[in-house]
Amino acid sequence: MIEEVTTLDTDGGTTTVSLRGEIDVLTVEQVRVALGEAVTGRPRQIVVDMAGVAFIDSTGLGALISGFQRARDQAIPFSLSHPSDNVRQILVLSGLLEVVHVTP
Template structure:
């Protein structure tokens, strides 16, 4: 099961969505909701912290792409932060790293 924390930083410019566990067909709706709430807050930047994500499937990738597109449409910077090596490999294979900023 995935746990999420969505927090707006003290500067008011960055919303961080922290994801933990596995992002798959059973948990993807929680990710979609968290990203929608982050975009609705209209920050300058959304950072999706993936340091504690063990696995992501195609539905999870779809949720990240959808969140990225909604943020881009609102002129909100969007980045994925600290993906594990397993998740990073999936991001590379999917081509997502070519369109979304990923920080180590």
């Protein structure tokens, strides 16, 4: 059984998608679904809280990129928050941080 890795919370027009654990081929579908639901809700902005993410692989990066693109297409600001140093390094190496805003 796969542990739930995402939660959605909407407050004041901001939808926060909280991720935790390892985002990989076994859990990425949960991330895709949560990001899709966030975009469908048409909030003023989407924040992906990555404070609880220990590891992210290429499938996880692909899900974040897809979520970002869907939000961008709907003119919804999309940002990442609180990635660990290890996860931030993966985000930098992937080039994702060149297009997606990250808060410390």
